[in-house]
Amino acid sequence: MQLLSFDRLEPWQVPTAAYVHIPFCRRRCYYCDFPISVVGDRPPLSRRQAQAEQEFGTIAEYVEMLCREIAMVQADEPLETVFFGGGTPSLLTVEQLEKILSTLDQHIGITRQAEISIEIDPGTFDRSRLQGYKAAGVNRVSLGVQAFQSELLAACGRTHTLDDIETAVEWIHQVGITNFSIDLISGLPHLTLENWQDSLQRAIAFAPTHVSVYDLTVEPGTAFDRWYKAGTAPLPTDELTAQMYRIAQATLTCVGYEHYEISNYAKPGYQCRHNRVYWENRSYYGFGMAAASYVNGQRFTRPRKRREYYEWVQALQQRQGAIDCPVVSLDEQLLDTLMLGLRLADGLAIDPLVVRFGKDTIQQVLDCLQLYLQQGWVELLDQTGQPIEFTRQSENPSGELPEIDRIRLSDPEGFLFSNVVLTALFEQRT
Ligand code: SF4
Incomplete structure (x- = not known):
């Protein structure tokens, strides 16, 4: 492979x-x-x-x-x-x-x-x-x-x-x-x-x-x-x-x-x-008809019909297991990480996001979520798990991110309206 x-x-x-x-x-x-x-x-x-x-x-x-x-x-x-x-x-x-x-x-x-x-x-x-x-x-x-x-x-x-x-x-x-x-x-x-x-x-x-x-x-x-x-x-x-x-x-x-x-x-x-x-948007194998996998930075979905899957396995053997599909870009990785991670009650830790995707990008993400923070559907937490206020980048001349440890959807209202929040993120990032 x-x-x-x-x-x-x-x-x-x-x-x-x-x-x-x-x-x-x-x-x-x-x-x-x-x-x-x-x-x-x-x-x-x-x-x-x-x-x-x-x-x-x-x-x-x-x-x-x-x-x-x-x-x-x-x-x-x-x-x-x-x-x-x-x-x-x-x-x-x-x-x-x-x-x-x-x-x-x-x-x-x-x-x-x-x-x-x-x-x-x-x-x-x-x-x-x-x-x-x-x-x-x-x-x-x-x-x-x-x-x-x-x-x-x-x-x-x-x-x-x-x-x-x-x-x-x-x-x-x-x-x-x-x-x-x-x-x-x-x-x-x-x-x-x-x-x-x-x-x-x-x-x-x-x-x-x-x-x-x-x-x-x-x-x-x-x-x-x-x-x-x-x-x-x-x-x-x-x-x-x-x-x-x-x-x-x-x-x-x-x-x-x-x-x-x-x-x-x-x-x-x-x-x-x-x-x-x-x-947590980690890698995983997928096996079988229609199964999706995320390996070597490639997301791949197998054929959805049984005969086509069998032919695909035979062709895969001839290619000695090499799956031919593009690698997930950094922008897609960010979107996947946000869309999947915000489904969890723990939400997402900010530091690893900043290290992986950059401070400016994460600030833009937080800006996009401002409306939903005000509505109480999104919560920012400090290291002790206490909610904290968020300042927009334009109103934050120092450019420093506040001491945010995690971001998450509130339960149950944020979870209930997760489609609205995730759609806003999707539209901002695509
Ligand atoms: S038909 Fe669909 S929903 Fe019903 S048991 Fe099979 S996979 Fe599940």
Whole structure:
């Protein structure tokens, strides 16, 4: 693989995280535009064997290509985190998951204390599969619950039932995976505030270490896009979804979850280490169809169709693993760092930004955020974590930046209006 001529690699430039994309689902949820292949719903018993064989063949072929891609990496450091995302990675057999993990270990290395996460969907695995995943090294699971009301699950095309959710959590507890996350979606069609509060309470009752709360986006080309208009019934209004966001923040923080990222909450010590790599704009490997990677200063997204991905892997072998795409410019690095870092409750430390991008540039960024500082959506903090005033460059003849330690969005209002703030930054920098 082609390496950049960095004089000295900064820690953020050495990937120690790997995302592995498993692009198979039983059927497509009505709101989903992810690159996936549909392998079929639960068939009647008589057809299950035939379908299982066909499904196994398709996924096995994919795992083969995935491992060929992984085997081409020339790594500097072993992996601290591995994340199996999808799609529905819990459609992998234990043997398939083991094969991917052992390929990663053989060609890159996985540290003993690595966080190894997998997204699992209720109704797509059983206890013995989960036990097998754990034995293979998985130590964190993320359960795609989305809602705790049957009619809402059906209305968004999910294949699982409330019983599936109960059983899945029972198995997670029984096999002893203590670090598990529950995913919920706010803003679903027909979702009321009462339902939303109920979903949050029922999620909390399962005692997960982590909760992700995503707001529904109606993506072009999805069934929802054909059926609904954003902000119009049966989708909740913008005001109602904002209320759902505030309710989630108040409810989860009240019972000890830290709101550590716009959409994510964790009990102390259980933030997702893998996802922090993205938000801190550090390098990471991506493997599989449609997976993105950030290695050697190059951001690269693999083909979104299975056959095209297979052809790409074959071509990559002929190029001996060299990915041909431009290096991310310094301006793009700044924008990425701001857009991603401001998603975190910690926000961004100013000193490293000044060292990397220059004092004048960071002063311009702060100027751009002035309006939002006044609105209380953006906060500047000193070293003790206390808020401080900010002076525009034009009103600051010394040219010195005030003693700002960090910059962050406020919680919940700054997070809620993050799109407005980030759009202003984007427009200033492009
Ligand atoms: S399970 Fe996830 S990836 Fe699969 S179709 Fe549904 S939303 Fe998309």
